[in-house]
Amino acid sequence: MMFFGISPLRARHVLAVSLSIILLGFAALLALPAKAQEAFEPTRFSVEVVGEGPDVILIPGLSTTREVWRPHLGALEGHRIHLVQVRGFGEDAGVNAEGPIMNGLIAELARYIEANGMENPAIVGHSMGGFIAISLAADHPGLPGRIMIVDSLPWFAAIMVPPGTEPNMAQVEAQATAMRAMMLSMHGRDMPEGSNDALLSSYTIDQANLPRLRELTGDADLRVTGQLAYELMTSDMRQAIAAITVPATVVVPQNPAFGTEEATIAFYTQQYDVLPNVEFEVISPAAHFVMVDQPAAFEAALLDFLAD
Template identity: 40%
Template sequence: MYNAFFKARPRLRAALFGLAVCTPSLMIGVTAALAETPGAVAPAFASDRLSVEVVGRGPDVILIPGYGCSREVWRATADRLKATHRVHLVQLAGFAGQPWTHGDGPLLEPAVEALAAYVQTAGLQKPAVIGHSMGGLSALMLAQRHPEAVGRVMAVDNLPFFSALFGPQVTPETARPFADQAAQAMLSQDEAALRAAQEQGAIGLARDPATRTAMVDWTLASDRRALATAIHEVMTTDVRPGLAAMTTPVTVLYAADANGGAPAAMADALWGREYAALPGVKLIRVDDSRHFIMADQPQTFAQRVDQFLAD
């Protein structure tokens, strides 16, 4: 069933989920990202799990990039918001050229805890948190585990359980063998094979050619152990059981693209099903976009962000 789904809908899966790992029989969408932009402002905070660059003044907004990505994926958003907000651009260790010192140890949960510690030590008061892809999953985890640390969440094109892609019957346990396979593929591919996989996967993740190029560059600059750990954790982490008890306001943007992406009806059904237990969730579809909504529909994305911050 898993292989059949992937073979039947290669661009749909990529546009929906933006993860890119290939094996001879399994392909899982893939996003990633570029090394830091030369001349970028030095981070105001750094640990062995993440660093944070702070720009602007005003109410606090935290921006979390997705799997393999650089904080530069948020640069246009941060540049626009910094006139009215204090923006905290997160960079996870191991991604996009950032050092990874944890071997094959966990990535996702320690990063979430490090982010919670940053909110506390920086004295932030209920910041808004916007996360893309794995960053959106991280934002949901942060709000579930540390509701006092989060004012509101915007999750950009991510599900509360990635492997729900394969159907409502899938659990973290049944997804684990495929997560093992995906992680091993990330570790075993040579650079040429990885580049080819990323270049092919990027087509389904963004319409914008510059963003596709950035995805590939960011992935190749990332630590393979961090990428393998992250893909395994994303495929086996299910935060749906905690949705019903959440009190943090959540807005979810998700992409639909009739020309090479996720058909609107299918995207509506999937996101509606997976977020059904979350009280008061705002589900907003963005048409004519693939996974990187901020790049494919920048004006619409900016409008939705402004509305989210003003609510």
């Protein structure tokens, strides 16, 4: 009897060869690295990858582009650097133009780490980026290897009240809502040059740095800034950080204009009271953009963090 015009013996041979090809192809698929199996393109942020070596993820602050890290890449030779940039800061806002952002951003960052086969990358975040780092470490304790938190807090509302005072969530919610509405109302308008200088001037010790800060923050979509500012102000992570299992370094800029070093470190220590395995690195004199004010001291702290 013929099997579709092929003798039974020939049919068995063809079937055996076909099965072998299928099994070999399946085995080859399983042998592919995880990166090739699960290609992932984040929608909440973009990434520029530089160098080779152990993975380091750098996350800038609110309204800030990845260029804030560019001057420090030379000090990180021998590492594979992932320069994250939130969409809306220096590029089109995309999906960040509407609705909540932070939770989706953190979830995508976790998926990006997994999809690229990273083993316990170091994560460095400034301001909002520091909040993202602690949130990721708390929500996904198995992913990062260590985190560096550069002048950031587990609840940003702490800076809105006098030291030692507990923020009231209802009041914070009202203030954050009003701030977001104001920023949304300004979206699309031509802002006068230097209109943000009063705020930026408090972010640096040396006012000669103002042009650089304008450049780093000047191309921000106010819809994204407003929404993320709202989410940062209304998210209290002070107890959640107890779940973080990896070593953490908090970089504390000490600005003599705003108090003594003792008072400054006392404030940050209180905010991170429940965070296990934490160290504080004080850099003085420096303001919020500590890496701009004290680049050499910041790089030294960064290298010590990566060497531990």
